[in-house]
Amino acid sequence: MAEAECSAASPAGDSACSVKQEEEAVGVYDSKCIFCRISRGQEPGTELLHSPDEDLVCFKDIRPGAPHHYLVVPKKHMGNCKTLTKDNIPLVKKMVEVGNTILQRNHFTDLExxxxxxxxxxxxxxxxxxxHVLAPASQLGFLSRMIYRLNSYWFITADQLIERLQAENTAS
Structure with a gap:
C-alpha cells in the first residue's frame, strides 16, 4: 500500500499500513506482487486452501493444467527457485508436504x-x-504436458531442486 493510500485509509496512521511499509522496505512483502497480495487475503475471489501455517499458503491455479492444480506459496516474498540455497531445503520440503496434504484433503490419494x-x-x-502441484499427472493435457514436462529446461521437480541445492553446497 502506498504511503498516500495509507494516509487516506487512516488519517491517524494505521498500524497495519506501517507494518506493510516496513515489510516492503525489508523485502518481506511486495505490494505489486500478486502472490504477496493473495497470501495476505488481499485478492477477492481467491480461496486459501491452506493458511493456518505462518509461512505458506495454498490456492488453486487460475489456469489449471490438471483436475487438481494448486500453488503453494511462501507468505514472505521470495525470488524464484534459482535464488534458493541449502538453507531453503526445509522450505522446499514443507511446500511439498503442504501440496500433498491439500491433494489428500481433496480426495486425491495416488501421490505417484x-x-x-x-x-x-x-x-x-x-x-x-x-x-505447482498437479494431479493426476496422467490426465495432463497436451499443452500442460509441455509446460510441466519432466527433465526440461523450464520445469524442475521439487526432488530435483533439493538435489541441486544439496549438490551446490557439497561443491562449495
Missing amino acids: DTRVGYHWPPFCTIAHLHL
Whole structure:
C-alpha cells in the first residue's frame, strides 16, 4: 500500500499500513506482487486452501493444467527457485508436504500420479517462489504436458531442486 493510500485509509496512521511499509522496505512483502497480495487475503475471489501455517499458503491455479492444480506459496516474498540455497531445503520440503496434504484433503490419494515442481527461470511468469502441484499427472493435457514436462529446461521437480541445492553446497 502506498504511503498516500495509507494516509487516506487512516488519517491517524494505521498500524497495519506501517507494518506493510516496513515489510516492503525489508523485502518481506511486495505490494505489486500478486502472490504477496493473495497470501495476505488481499485478492477477492481467491480461496486459501491452506493458511493456518505462518509461512505458506495454498490456492488453486487460475489456469489449471490438471483436475487438481494448486500453488503453494511462501507468505514472505521470495525470488524464484534459482535464488534458493541449502538453507531453503526445509522450505522446499514443507511446500511439498503442504501440496500433498491439500491433494489428500481433496480426495486425491495416488501421490505417484502427480507432478510437483517449479518453473525454472527464465520461464517463470511470476517472480515469487511457487510450487505447482498437479494431479493426476496422467490426465495432463497436451499443452500442460509441455509446460510441466519432466527433465526440461523450464520445469524442475521439487526432488530435483533439493538435489541441486544439496549438490551446490557439497561443491562449495
